[in-house]
Amino acid sequence: MRTIDEQGYHFEEWLTPEAIAKDVQQVADIISADYKEKEPLFVVVLNGAFVFASDLLRALKDVRCEVTFIRVSSYYGMRTTGQLQFIVPLQQVVENRDVVIVEDIVDTGLTIHQLKAHLRGLGASSVKVATMLFKPEKLEYDDAKPDYIGHEISEEFVIGYGLDFDGFERNLDAIYKVKE
Ligand code: IMP
Numbered sequence: 001m002r003t004i005d006e007q008g009y010h011f012e013e014w015l016t017p018e019a020i021a022k023d024v025q026q027v028a029d030i031i032s033a034d035y036k037e038k039e040p041l042f043v044v045v046l047n048g049a050f051v052f053a054s055d056l057l058r059a060l061k062d063v064r065c066e067v068t069f070i071r072v073s074s075y076y077g078m079r080t081t082g083q084l085q086f087i088v089p090l091q092q093v094v095e096n097r098d099v100v101i102v103e104d105i106v107d108t109g110l111t112i113h114q115l116k117a118h119l120r121g122l123g124a125s126s127v128k129v130a131t132m133l134f135k136p137e138k139l140e141y142d143d144a145k146p147d148y149i150g151h152e153i154s155e156e157f158v159i160g161y162g163l164d165f166d167g168f169e170r171n172l173d174a175i176y177k178v179k180e
Contacts, residue, residue: 004176006165011176015151020132020161020175023150024052027130028059031100031148035063041097043119045111046071046088047170048104051162052132052150056102068092072115084114095123100148104162105133109144116143132161133175 002013015023044053046069057067071088099119106112112129119127130148137155139145159165160172169176 014177015175032061042067053102103131109141112144113141
């Protein structure tokens with residue numbers, strides 16, 4: 001089993017590249033079926049979702065779509081401000097569009113809760129969420145429950161495949177779980 005040591009923590013490989021590819025294809029097939037007759041706009045949440053989004057969008061079949069990027073933060077240091085900060089704001093008109101937010105992981109759901117409200121406020125016809133990972137036990141906002149999920153995980157901290165530890169390890173090809 002592959003392992004990574006980062007800042008004094010020990011991580012073990014949890015989802016291999018092959019397992020990730022299977023999860024991504026499953027999500028892509030469901031999205032392809034749901035959006036065949038539509039022209040969705042995928043809104044990729046930077047930085048973490050860039051790896052998942054790249055694989056997911058290329059695995060779609062017969063979906064005419066657009067993709068754009070956004071970078072948001074609800075946190076100032078360790079505290080939530082309760083308000084979204086747009087570090088990279090939305091560049092695309094979302095009015096009357098079927099939007100699919102692409103996230104790396106949904107944890108408390110605060111980011112998705114606020115982003116959904118923002119996109120609806122801008123007139124999106126529909127807003128759904130696709131995420132590689134979902135921590136159901138940590139969810140605090142009902143409306144942030146993702147519509148398309150690669151894999152569920154309990155409360156452990158994970159890195160790799162876009163997910164970082166203080167900005168590092170996003171480029172790992174697998175997802176690694178921290179070991180106590
Ligand atoms: P939420 O707003 O609480 O749902 O937080 C979502 C964000 O928290 C994700 O986009 C990640 O940046 C970060 N996050 C949550 N859990 C993890 C983890 O296990 N590893 C790395 N980042 C995480």
